[in-house]
Amino acid sequence: RHPDTAKTYSNMGIAHCKIGKYEKALQMHKKALRIQLATLGENHPSTASTFNYMAEAYNSKGEYKIALRMHEKALQI
Numbered sequence: 001r002h003p004d005t006a007k008t009y010s011n012m013g014i015a016h017c018k019i020g021k022y023e024k025a026l027q028m029h030k031k032a033l034r035i036q037l038a039t040l041g042e043n044h045p046s047t048a049s050t051f052n053y054m055a056e057a058y059n060s061k062g063e064y065k066i067a068l069r070m071h072e073k074a075l076q077i
Contacts, residue, residue, distance in 0.1 A: 003046065006035035010050055017057050025057040048077035 013028030029050055036047045055070035 001035040001039065003036065003039050006032040006039070006046070009035070010053060013053055013057070017053070017060060022057045022061045026054060029054045029057065043077050045077070048074040
């Protein structure tokens with residue numbers, strides 16, 4: 001996969017989150033994350049952004065502890 005494919009999945013995740021489809025958003029962000037980790041590595045800014053997007057979805061679902069962990073992962077990058 002290519003990092004641009006990850007960006008597309010991420011954008012789809014953002015759109016799903018905006019319309020309230022949080023599980024679908026998380027699926028898209030997880031696909032993006034897998035590609036980013038394989039192609040860009042865990043210390044890339046795009047990877048950090050995906051962790052933040054995932055945190056937003058978890059936060060919207062009321063899963064605040066998981067959201068906090070995602071934000072913490074982003075901060076470590």
